[in-house]
Every structure is written in C-alpha cells, then in structure tokens.
Amino acid sequence: MRLFEFKKQRTRNLFWGLFFVSPWIFHLFAFLVYPIFASLYFSFTDFNMLLYKGDWIGLGNYRELFEGDPMFFISMRNTLWYSFLALSIGVTVDIIAALLLNMKVWGLAAYRTILFLPAMVPGVAAAMTWVWILNPKHGLLNAMLASIGIDGPYWLASPRTAMISIVMVTTWASGQMILIYLAGLQDIPTHLYEAAEIDGANAWHRMRYVTLPLLTPQVLFNLVMGSIGTLQEFARPYVMTGGGPANSTYTYGMYIFHRAFQAMRMGLASSAAWMLFVVVLILTIIILRSSRRWVVYER
C-alpha cells in the first residue's frame, strides 16, 4: 500500500515537473527542433518563401552551391579568413589583456571594468559607432593619427583593410573571452610558481612553462566557441560595410541571408546553412582532437 502511494506521488511529481517545464519544452520543439529539421528538409527542395511551399529536388541546391555561384566561394573564403584573423589575433590580445588585468596594481577594478565594457555594448550600436570612428576622411582614429603625423589608412573603405578593421572591432568587444582567461589565470595554484622559482625559473620561464600550459583549457574553450561564432559572423560586416568594398567583407552569413530573403530561395539558403554546419562540425572535431596534444589539465 505504501509502495503504491509512493509511486502515485512520484507520478504526480513527474506530471507537475513536466507541467512547469512545459513552456521550455514547447520553446525547444517550436523554435529549435522543428526549424532544424525543417531547414534540413528545405535544403532538398526549391522552397518558395512567398508561397511557403517547394518541390523536392534532391541534391540540386548543394550542387548549385558548388557549381554555380561564385559568391558562395567568395563568402566562404572571406569567412574562413575572418575566422582565422579574429581567432589568432583575439587569442593573443585577450591573453595579454588578461595577464595585465591579473597584475596587482592600483585601480585594477577600474581597468577590468573598462576592458569588459565593450562586451556589454549592443553589437549593432557598437558597429555603427565604429563606422564613424573609422571613417577615412572625418573619422576620429585617422584624425588622431594625423595629429601625430601619420596618414591613416582607408579602413572600411578599402578592400585591403576592410576585413582587418572588422577584426579589430571584434577583438575590441571580446571582454568575455578576457574574463575567461582571467578566471583561468586566477585558478593556477601559486605553489607551482613557488616551486618554479625555487628551481630557478625566471619570469619568462614561469610564463612559458607554468602559466601558458595551464591556460590551455581556457584557450581550447575560447577557440571552439570563437570558431563557431566567427564562422557565423553576420551583423558586424552587414552593418559596417554591407559586405563591401568589392565583396571583401561579404561573409557566409550574409550569403545565406541574401539567398533566403532577397533572392527568396530558402531551399538554397538552407543548404548553405547546412554546409556551414558541416564546416563548423569538422573544425570543432579537428580542434578537439588536436587538443589532446596541446591542452594541459592540472592533475
């Protein structure tokens, strides 16, 4: 009898538990699971956005991506280049910033706040502001460079410097990454530094053989998250350059957007999105597999 009561109570609890998480379950299925499978299905159809229907065309969209559209390759090349630049420059700059913020100096809290603030500025607003700062003729940055006798570059106006300008803005807003490195730095046991000092290690040795190896788990995390984020980049180049000049900042996210909402070819856009998923998956697997060789976990 007591066992029956217990089971009844458990069933009731389960019901109420499910009831209370049902909004989240609904959200999960309506806005995540369904769109994922719908886009997979659309990618095999010539889905018409306006009429919300499409015919099955098999691998036609995937074939078209590789055979027909030069913008596909331009956007893919730009995105990989952007991802490489943003991650390599970002990791380096962020680690240096974290190391500086880990020093015991006066006004540390203020410095930390200043470096984290850009991460809190809404992306589009920040991008719009940077468009003005980087204006080649009247921009703040070139005005400052001119005051010290430097003829500033054209930044977003030149195909040669537009992408690096966007990377610069991306790095400026990477306060969250810095925070993760900072947490990692503060997690390194002090006794390791003490032992290294006893063994005669100088500051560089301590950095090279203690700090950097023990920071690799954070580097791995930021690398994986960063590669996913940068390969999906859309808003910043869309706002700052619209993909120009001369398509030099035309990213894969913009390619998907234009195919879906301007050419109204949702099927082709869905297949492009799935291609991106495959690229991200492969890249993530490569990073995770390679991490066995270079990530050091403290035991």
Place this chain on the structure above:
Amino acid sequence: MDSRKLTRRDLLKLGGALTAGAVLAACAQPAPAPQPTQAPAAKAEPTKAPAAPAPAAKQKVELWTGFGQGRMADAMNGAVKRFNDKSDKFVVEHIVVPWGEIMNKVIQSTAAKNPPDVYRGWAWIVGDHAPIGGLTDLTPFANADASFKPDDYWPATLEQMKYQGKIYAISISTMIWFLYYNKDRMKEKGVDTEKTPTDLEGWEEVGHKLYELDGKKVNKVGFVPWIPWYNLFGWGATRGAEVWDPNTQKCIANDAKNKPIFVALFNWHKGYATKYGYEELQAFITTYSGNTFGRNTPEGAWYTGKLGIWALETWLYNDFKEYGPKVSFGVTKMPSPKGVKGKPGGLTANMYLVPANSKNPAGGYAFGHFMGSDPWVAVNKCVPDAVLPSRRSTATQPEVLSGLPWAKMVIDEIVPYVMPLPSMPAVSGYQGRLNTAVTNVLTQNADPAKELDQAVELAQKDVDKLLKKS
C-alpha cells in the same frame, strides 16, 4: 487544518488551469473573417463591377508605404483621405513601414498569409515576384474596370506593369534619369554653363575639371559613373545596348551585338578607377554616401559642392528646394558617346502591388488604380515627389506641367526613347550579377569579357529556374 483554506498547490493548479485556458484560447481558430472579394472572371463585361454587391459597411484595405515623414508623407496621407472620401466601398488604412524593411515584411507576411492588401513598391518587384506567385494577377480587375485605360499609360511604363502579358502592378509614377550638374562648381572652374556639352565625352571633360585632389586623396568629385550606384542597364542603354530578349527569354548582354558595348562600358568604369584610384574614390563614397549622399540634409555632398556631376532619377529634383535652395544646378538627359545613337538611359516606375494571399485584392486594386489615375494625386503627390505621372492624361495637366518644369522635355525627348527596365524574371539578380562583374573588373583587374560572360550565364540560370516554375 481549515479545509476551505486555499493551499499553495491549489493556487498553482488554478494558475496552471488559467494559463492552459489562455493558451487554448490563443490557439483556437479565429472567427471566420469576411470572405475576400473574389476576383472577377477574366474578360468580364467591362461595365460590371468586379466584386459582389457592396456591403453596407466599407471594406478595410490595408496599405503599406514608407512615406512616414516630410512632404511625401503629407501627400500620401492626403491621397488616402481623398480615396476614403470618394470610395463608397473601401476604406484604406495606411501603415507606415520603413522603406528599408518593407520588402522583407511583405515577404514574411505573404508567407504567413497575412500580407497587406496593397503596398507601394517598384517595377523590379514585378519581375522578381510575379514568376514565383508572389503577386495577385490584376488583369481581371483591370479588364472589368472601364476606367482602366492601358493606352493612356506610357508604353514603357505599361510594359513594366505586366509580366508575360498579365497586369501585376498599377503604376503611379515613372522615373527617368537625369544628369545633374552643379553650375556653381562649373563657374568656379571657368566652364560655360550656358553652352553645355551634348555628348558623354564633353561631360566627362567637364567632370575631370571639377575634381579637387589633395595628393591622391579625392576631396571633391567631378563625375564617377558609379556614384551614386552602378546603373549598368541605363549607361548601357546610352550606348545602344539591350539586355533582355522577351521573345527568346534570354539575357543578351553578351550576345554578338551587345558584348562589345558592355565590355566598353566596363572599361569606361575602369578608366575612372585607374585615373583617380578605386580606393581613393571608395574613401570618398564611404564618407559621403549615407542616405544617397545626404539628399535629405543641407550638409549632403551634392548641396555642398563635393559632387559636381552625377546621374540620378528625377526625384532628387525637389530635394533641392528643401535642402539646397542656394545651389545653382541644371539637368540634362543621360548623354551618349560621340557618334553613338543610344537611348537617354533607362526607365523605371513606382508601383502599387497587391501581394498574393491579400484578403482584399479588389480593394488593393481599387486603391492602386486611384493612385495611378486620379488627377489630384498627380498634382499633389507626383509633383511634390518630382516624378512624372504614369498616365499621359494626368501628366499633361497644366498644374503638373507647371509643377514639374522639366516634364515637357521628359515627355517629348526622353520617355518615348528610353529603355524600360525589362519585365523579366530575377531582374534585380541580373543587375546584381553585372554589378559584381564590373566590381571585379575595377578591383581585381579581371577580364571584362570573361566577367560579363560569367555574369550573364549565372543570370540566365536564375531566369531559367524561375521560368520552369511559372
């Protein structure tokens, strides 16, 4: 324990039940909406009204435009009020949607089967949306409407209202391109503003004189073919080029006749990039190009003399009165190169379009037709907008001719000869492909002939895909 006391569990149950009730109510089938007015059968008798007998209450017509502020908004609201006063069948509700968002919202709402009944758009939408079923065929409404007079529209405009012989849009106004020149800047450089050139080379010579450089940096532009944007169809037309053959349904920018013209056009663009530097020109454009080079601000590049000569549609004309009243300027038709019998550029049109899935297509058509035909609209909407009414009868009213001082010249010398934007599938994609081609020529030193071939091949693929579906 008091059995009447409301426990926390009871309260949660009650809350849950209420929430579930609310969700169910929200998901329930809405009350049946009034039946949309059916389109009349094609070729109905012209005297019969297209719809069923008018109900006592006026039917609502949802209109979307981007006219949210300034003189154009005033004119739009005035037109809506006039329509509502005159119509005993329909009442228009005007919803302002920013121009930059209107197309995305129309697409989304059409897909969701809840679009506006009519919206203000442009000629290219006919070519892009009609082949994929995104627009309502207005032919039955037009056929049933005795006041719809196709012969009264400018032939080039009427062509743009149609796709494969069916009417998909009603045009309010027609736009041609002018070459605008700043007389103040020309006088500064000692150019005679009364004896202006008649050919492209002459205007280019003036343009070069108007440049002001600081080392390599461009401080003031004389003329650049791609300011404010590429207009390859239009500039191609000035050299006698054609881009579309409606009989064969082929993109012909690279056929035997047109290829040399477009290659020359690409090289002409490249000449400016070589002379002044693509990056230097791009720096100028990046700095000043916002909102069509500041057309709605007195600090705009054109009003401050930073641009000497540029080609743009007529609608810029009235901005002068508002933002640059002191600027002395002139306009002329788009020039052709010396010895070339070209056309005075391209022509496009402002349209009222009824999307597919519209709940009240008859109302949408009625409003579009009113906007295209009512003389009051021509005087009070087209004139302030500085665009030519699309019907001869309205464009030639004395008030229109006096309000648009250039109208007579446009009617006599430009409209009959221009190249209309082709009413073809994926027309904006075609322009985009050519723009990419010329960009590659300018920035990557790409071969113009190869770029042209590739652009046309891709455009044709887009067209073929759509034609199979139509």
